[in-house]
Amino acid sequence: MAGLRRDLVTAAVALVLMTLVLGLAYPLVIPGIAQVVFPGQANGSKVSFEGRTVGSKLIGQEFKGRAYFHSRPSATEYSADATFFGNAGPNSAELRDSIREELAAYLKREKPYDRSLTREQVPVDAVTESASGVDPQISEANARIQAHRVAAVRNLSLAEVEALIAAHTDGRSLGVLGEPGVNVLRLNIALEEKAPLR
Amino acid sequence: MAQGWLQIALFAVVLVALTKPLGVYMARVFTNQHVFLTPVLGPIERFTYRVLRVRPGEGQDWKGYARSLIVFSLLFWVALYLILRTQGVQPFNPQGFHSAPWDVNFNTTSSFITNTNWQYYGGEATMSYFSQMAGLAVQNFVSAAVGIAVVVALIRGIVARSGREIGNFWADLTRTILYVLLPISIVGALFLVSQGVIQNLGHYQVIHTLTGGNQVLAQGPVASQEAIKELGTNGGGFFNVNSAYPFENPSGLTNFVELLLILVIPAGLTYTYGRMVGSQRQGWAIFSAMFVLFIVGVAVVYLAEQHGSPAQHAAGLHTAAFDGSTGGNMVGKEQRFGVADSSLWTAVTTVTSCGAVNAAFESLTGIGGAVPFVNLGFSEVVFGGVGAGLYSMLLYVLLAVFIGGLMVGRTPEYLGKKIQAREIKLVSLGVLFTPLVTLLSAGIASAAPVAKQSIYAGRNPSGLSETLYAYLSQANNNGSAWAGYTGFVQPHAPGNVGAHGLSFTDLLGGIVMIGARFAPILFVLAIAGALAGKKVSPPGLGTMRTDNPTFVFLLVGVVILVGALTFFPAILLGPVANGLSGRLF
Numbered sequence: 001m002a003g004l005r006r007d008l009v010t011a012a013v014a015l016v017l018m019t020l021v022l023g024l025a026y027p028l029v030i031p032g033i034a035q036v037v038f039p040g041q042a043n044g045s046k047v048s049f050e051g052r053t054v055g056s057k058l059i060g061q062e063f064k065g066r067a068y069f070h071s072r073p074s075a076t077e078y079s080a081d082a083t084f085f086g087n088a089g090p091n092s093a094e095l096r097d098s099i100r101e102e103l104a105a106y107l108k109r110e111k112p113y114d115r116s117l118t119r120e121q122v123p124v125d126a127v128t129e130s131a132s133g134v135d136p137q138i139s140e141a142n143a144r145i146q147a148h149r150v151a152a153v154r155n156l157s158l159a160e161v162e163a164l165i166a167a168h169t170d171g172r173s174l175g176v177l178g179e180p181g182v183n184v185l186r187l188n189i190a191l192e193e194k195a196p197l198r
Numbered sequence: 199m200a201q202g203w204l205q206i207a208l209f210a211v212v213l214v215a216l217t218k219p220l221g222v223y224m225a226r227v228f229t230n231q232h233v234f235l236t237p238v239l240g241p242i243e244r245f246t247y248r249v250l251r252v253r254p255g256e257g258q259d260w261k262g263y264a265r266s267l268i269v270f271s272l273l274f275w276v277a278l279y280l281i282l283r284t285q286g287v288q289p290f291n292p293q294g295f296h297s298a299p300w301d302v303n304f305n306t307t308s309s310f311i312t313n314t315n316w317q318y319y320g321g322e323a324t325m326s327y328f329s330q331m332a333g334l335a336v337q338n339f340v341s342a343a344v345g346i347a348v349v350v351a352l353i354r355g356i357v358a359r360s361g362r363e364i365g366n367f368w369a370d371l372t373r374t375i376l377y378v379l380l381p382i383s384i385v386g387a388l389f390l391v392s393q394g395v396i397q398n399l400g401h402y403q404v405i406h407t408l409t410g411g412n413q414v415l416a417q418g419p420v421a422s423q424e425a426i427k428e429l430g431t432n433g434g435g436f437f438n439v440n441s442a443y444p445f446e447n448p449s450g451l452t453n454f455v456e457l458l459l460i461l462v463i464p465a466g467l468t469y470t471y472g473r474m475v476g477s478q479r480q481g482w483a484i485f486s487a488m489f490v491l492f493i494v495g496v497a498v499v500y501l502a503e504q505h506g507s508p509a510q511h512a513a514g515l516h517t518a519a520f521d522g523s524t525g526g527n528m529v530g531k532e533q534r535f536g537v538a539d540s541s542l543w544t545a546v547t548t549v550t551s552c553g554a555v556n557a558a559f560e561s562l563t564g565i566g567g568a569v570p571f572v573n574l575g576f577s578e579v580v581f582g583g584v585g586a587g588l589y590s591m592l593l594y595v596l597l598a599v600f601i602g603g604l605m606v607g608r609t610p611e612y613l614g615k616k617i618q619a620r621e622i623k624l625v626s627l628g629v630l631f632t633p634l635v636t637l638l639s640a641g642i643a644s645a646a647p648v649a650k651q652s653i654y655a656g657r658n659p660s661g662l663s664e665t666l667y668a669y670l671s672q673a674n675n676n677g678s679a680w681a682g683y684t685g686f687v688q689p690h691a692p693g694n695v696g697a698h699g700l701s702f703t704d705l706l707g708g709i710v711m712i713g714a715r716f717a718p719i720l721f722v723l724a725i726a727g728a729l730a731g732k733k734v735s736p737p738g739l740g741t742m743r744t745d746n747p748t749f750v751f752l753l754v755g756v757v758i759l760v761g762a763l764t765f766f767p768a769i770l771l772g773p774v775a776n777g778l779s780g781r782l783f
Contacts, residue, residue: 003262004269007270010270010368011266011270011274013249013251014270014368014371015273017246017250019332019336022335022380023331023333023335023336024331024332026335026380027331030387030397030419031419031422034388034391034421035397035398037392041393041394042398043398043400044398044415044417045448053405054406054407054408055405055413056415056444058394058444058445058448059415059444061407061408061411063408072533078413079413080416081415082322082323083320083322083437084681085558085561086530087530087561087680088530089509089560089655089660089783090507090508090509090561090563090564090567090660090777091509091564091658091659091660091779091780091782092509092783093509095510095513095529096512096513096782099509099515103513103514103515119515119516122515123522123525124510124515124525124527125523125524125533128510128529128530128531130442130528130530131439131531131532131540131555131556131558132443134443135444135532135534137532137533138533139524141521142523170449170534173449173451173454174450174451176204176205176208177449177450177453178205178450178534179450179533179534179539185408188408189408
């Protein structure tokens with residue numbers, strides 16, 4: 001019994017001590033340092049346009065209309081404060097239908113500007129929901145297809161738009177890790193700066 | 199795919215390279231030797247002992263060790279439950295979140311105490327910063343340290359020269375947190391912030407987007423939690439979509455580092471083990487068995503995911519890779535990770551008991567999704583949770599020694615200690631307890647009408663997969679999920695208003711997690727005590743070697759035989775049924 005009582009006291013003291021050190025000191029010291037050394041990153045890597053914050057370069061946004069590059073489909077309508085997975089199973093008939101619809105919509109949107117576009121050329125990321133629901137990127141193939149439409153609508157040459165794509169493509173980390181992707185928000189901001197809609 | 203294989207190979211190489219240095223470091227920490235951090239941390243360590251009023255050199259027998267561990271965990275259970283219940287009146291709650299329902303809190307508390315981090319709640323929509331930091335993240339450290347303490351105690355039992363003591367729980371706990379978990383977490387957290395993982399205490403921010411819409415950006419002290427979440431193989435995300443969310447895992451580089459954080463301690467501990475038992479070959483033998491099973495798993499997921507899913511093909515989508523597109527099954531995956539890194543993560547997080555995810559498990563292909571099932575079916579012995587993986591694997595080692603001994607007619611003996619009836623009984627209990635709990639609870643949940651509302655996919659193989667995986671994951675203290683399965687219904691109202699739990703699902707899961715964590719720990723400590731009292735006999739001609747490829751082969755065989763075959767029929771009905779038929783449901 002004496003051993004048990006001693007354990008209880010020790011455990012109680014340990015609980016208080018660990019909560020203070022691991023639960024408050026550690027997570028509060030890190031932002032202290034981070035806010036000084038990496039303030040931009042620690043607060044969400046914001047990007048701005050014409051002096052106002054329009055989002056985070058890490059968090060994707062939904063784009064509609066023909067003048068913009070479109071992000072990937074999202075199960076959460078690009079919610080950044082209530083996230084969840086789409087959870088469509090590999091053998092789900094609903095998933096088949098939704099991909100079929102996305103595919104048809106994509107072709108309907110892009111084909112008028114890129115006559116040679118076929119179903120086989122549509123990259124998988126363009127018609128599938130991401131994991132986070134806020135995927136900030138699209139694949140390079142996806143961007144190259146959409147470039148035809150955006151160039152036509154904004155009266156830019158295809159080469160100019162492709163140059164913008166290249167400038168806003170994040171390569172693999174250190175050249176090997178992950179996959180390259182085009183940051184949609186930053187690309188669309190660059191478009192607005194270069195050829196604003198009148 | 200060559201680029202994907204290159205990334206996987208690179209990861210394996212770096213992991214192997216880190217195993218020895220970290221293993222040596224941890225061995226020195228656990229045997230109370232001088233390490234490079236001692237000048238800084240030594241005074242803090244001694245201060246801690248003074249405050250706790252423990253004498254670190256005072257050894258405990260297995261019962262004393264177990265009692266300290268249970269009392270400590272029990273007290274923390276109560277504290278965490280109270281913190282979560284009273285969330286509404288605490289500081290660091292800029293969004294004004296009320297407490298989640300009691301049954302969800304019961305599940306969450308049990309989940310974090312047991313290193314499971316199974317989550318029925320969505321972090322950014324349910325938890326205040328105080329709950330995340332002072333409640334959940336503390337447990338990420340503590341429950342990880344408890345797992346490591348138990349394996350260190352077991353190793354001491356194996357090497358003890360006839361005694362009863364297996365170390366001091368409080369000293370093991372303190373040294374693990376102070377010298378291993380905290381320093382790596384601090385460095386890891388700062389690195390993650392530098393790469394874009396957020397770390398602040400501000401309000402959620404309303405952004406007027408480029409095209410005039412609104413987007414609310416959830417904030418929080420994410421990086422500090424992210425680092426220990428991976429390092430302690432906890433896995434509970436700050437955000438609901440876990441490490442798929444860009445604020446938790448923004449790039450290919452952070453993904454790589456987070457994967458290393460998950461595996462580095464479980465891998466390093468095999469080297470620590472070799473050093474502590476005085477034969478590095480014993481450690482590498484265990485590492486090899488784990489490594490083989492791990493790599494096979496990675497390869498299967500990657501090949502299956504790159505092939506694409508029946509639903510994609512039926513929709514007329516081409517899933518071949520071409521210039522500028524990854525191809526494959528990108529449903530529930532992020533562009534920056536693609537198919538290769540998502541597959542690697544899926545294998546890493548399920549061989550360890552981490553359970554963090556960077557892709558949606560429920561959207562994996564049938565065969566790709568079978569790999570997490572099989573990995574969990576191995577009872578998390580392939581690297582496994584920090585500490586927990588190695589002590590569970592050592593049970594399988596003893597079992598393999600016993601079976602090997604029976605096959606060749608020799609007295610089973612491990613590192614000079616005879617394995618006798620008492621040890622084998624305890625080993626059998628330890629090995630079979632978790633599978634038994636899994637199958638019983640998954641069976642009950644599949645049959646009980648009340649549990650039906652937890653299932654998202656309906657009455658088809660995916661629905662069965664959800665239920666089975668929920669209890670497999672909770673019993674093995676993993677925490678990853680076929681995320682359609684739920685125990686928490688939350689309407690789209692701010693601050694948990696109107697939310698309610700599904701009591702049956704929450705309570706069953708909570709009880710399963712606690713039982714399947716602490717019962718095996720007690721068996722393991724009892725084995726440590728039994729082995730500690732045994733005399734060491736010198737190896738003779740009749741001793742079966744446990745450090746050569748033959749034994750590695752035997753060990754892998756035993757793991758597959760016991761682990762996977764227990765679950766084979768159930769796995770056939772779930773993911774494999776999806777994978778082998780092109781049928782849509």
